Amino acid sequence: MRLPGEYEYSNSGLSMKYMMIGVCLCLLLIFGVVLWTNKENDAKKHKEQESPVKVLEHEESGTDIAGGQGGGLAENGENGDGKTENASVKVPASRAVMGFNGAKTLEEVERLYAEKKLVASDLDFWDMYPKNTPAYMNGASSQAGEERGLSSSGTNTETSGTSKARYDEEAEREQQKEEEKKAQDPSTDGRHTLITHADGEEEWVLLNPNLERNTYDFTNLTMRQEQLAYYADGKTYSYVGADLSKYNGEVDFAALKQSGVSYVMLRLGMRGYGTGQIQLDEKFTDYITKAEEAGLNVGVYFYSQAVTEEEAAEEANFVIQNLAGRQITYPVAFDMEYVANDTARIEALNREEKTKMAKAFLDTVKNAGYKPMVYGTKEWLIKQVDLTKLTDYDIWLSQQEEVPDYPYQFQMWQYSREGRLNGADGDVNLNISFVDYSEK
Numbered sequence: 258m259r260l261p262g263e264y265e266y267s268n269s270g271l272s273m274k275y276m277m278i279g280v281c282l283c284l285l286l287i288f289g290v291v292l293w294t295n296k297e298n299d300a301k302k303h304k305e306q307e308s309p310v311k312v313l314e315h316e317e318s319g320t321d322i323a324g325g326q327g328g329g330l331a332e333n334g335e336n337g338d339g340k341t342e343n344a345s346v347k348v349p350a351s352r353a354v355m356g357f358n359g360a361k362t363l364e365e366v367e368r369l370y371a372e373k374k375l376v377a378s379d380l381d382f383w384d385m386y387p388k389n390t391p392a393y394m395n396g397a398s399s400q401a402g403e404e405r406g407l408s409s410s411g412t413n414t415e416t417s418g419t420s421k422a423r424y425d426e427e428a429e430r431e432q433q434k435e436e437e438k439k440a441q442d443p444s445t446d447g448r449h450t451l452i453t454h455a456d457g458e459e460e461w462v463l464l465n466p467n468l469e470r471n472t473y474d475f476t477n478l479t480m481r482q483e484q485l486a487y488y489a490d491g492k493t494y495s496y497v498g499a500d501l502s503k504y505n506g507e508v509d510f511a512a513l514k515q516s517g518v519s520y521v522m523l524r525l526g527m528r529g530y531g532t533g534q535i536q537l538d539e540k541f542t543d544y545i546t547k548a549e550e551a552g553l554n555v556g557v558y559f560y561s562q563a564v565t566e567e568e569a570a571e572e573a574n575f576v577i578q579n580l581a582g583r584q585i586t587y588p589v590a591f592d593m594e595y596v597a598n599d600t601a602r603i604e605a606l607n608r609e610e611k612t613k614m615a616k617a618f619l620d621t622v623k624n625a626g627y628k629p630m631v632y633g634t635k636e637w638l639i640k641q642v643d644l645t646k647l648t649d650y651d652i653w654l655s656q657q658e659e660v661p662d663y664p665y666q667f668q669m670w671q672y673s674r675e676g677r678l679n680g681a682d683g684d685v686n687l688n689i690s691f692v693d694y695s696e697k
């Protein structure tokens with residue numbers, strides 16, 4: 258017994274079966290078409306990759322082919338190596354190939370490729386590069402550029418010359434900037450010298466053209482037995498000295514001379530930096546007597562704290578009085594300094610006033626027949642006094658360095674405050690003099 262709707266369900270199932278078969282056939286057909294299309298495209302791409310040049314489409318009916326180098330065709334159809342040059346012939350647009358030297362036929366390019374005579378200039382991609390190719394890209398196209406009759410930089414000779422000129426100008430400007438920068442650097446311009454202030458601050462100071470520069474060749478300095486000497490041409494041009502005060506205690510001056518010392522600079526006295534009172538150094542009389550007995554040359558210095566020219570002259574007269582009857586062969590030096598960790602009287606003086614104090618002292622000493630000298634550090638001599646007003650006097654430089662960098666002329670150099678000498682206990686201030694004052 259058939260239920261209602263059973264016949265319709267059976268016919269419906271048969272229709273569905275045929276429909277599925279149709280869909281599968283359609284899919285197989287589509288797959289086959291796609292597979293065939295991909296195969297054709299791959300074959301086309303493979304053929305294009307094997308082609309050495311690109312065929313160009315032209316709207317015109319033909320293209321003029323110029324005969325010339327690289328195997329171009331001549332007017333008679335022969336190879337470009339034939340008899341006729343600079344001729345032209347019409348070729349169909351469909352067979353025209355654009356090389357660097359003009360249009361060529363595809364047959365010609367393929368023949369060159371088969372004969373292994375195809376060169377880089379026959380390819381069309383060189384036109385991709387602009388004529389003003391940067392210098393750093395020139396190497397890649399230099400050979401091709403030469404074959405094309407251009408310069409090795411990949412441009413024509415005129416453009417290459419312009420690029421080179423521009424590069425040279427830029428290099429010259431850079432060099433000029435470096436020279437200007439160097440000229441503006443005080444450490445290298447040769448017109449400045451570096452000084453260090455008491456607080457440690459450094460300053461580059463412009464050299465004074467009105468002051469005489471020293472001409473010492475410090476490569477001639479030699480240290481022997483802890484004593485510095487200046488040699489030139491096998492001869493000694495310096496004299497060993499020591500400066501002494503009461504702080505050196507007992508000194509054997511005969512032993513000093515035996516150790517190589519030829520002169521001593523003794524502190525004669527000082528003015529109190531607080532009280533302003535003038536005092537004789539406690540060891541001066543003993544020192545000068547024993548130094549003379551030992552046959553040493555003697556010079557003296559006075560520690561000044563004068564704040565007026567009258568005080569400076571008073572200090573000089575005090576020195577002269579205490580030198581009466583003594584054999585002084587070396588200079589009388591003016592020593593004005595600040596006081597470490599305390600306030601000195603002279604701190605109220607400006608540069609001009611300190612220069613006046615020095616000149617008043619030195620003039621008084623000179624008028625008395627002694628050789629005046631200015632003592633000071635590099636900073637003091639350059640910043641604290643005006644040396645252009647003290648050019649009549651010798652300079653005693655205090656700079657504890659292996660080589661002094663004081664730029665101006667000086668005659669005596671205190672190079673160490675920690676020297677060791679036979680005949681003296683503890684540290685001794687060591688000096689060399691470039692002048693034998695005993696001969697003056």
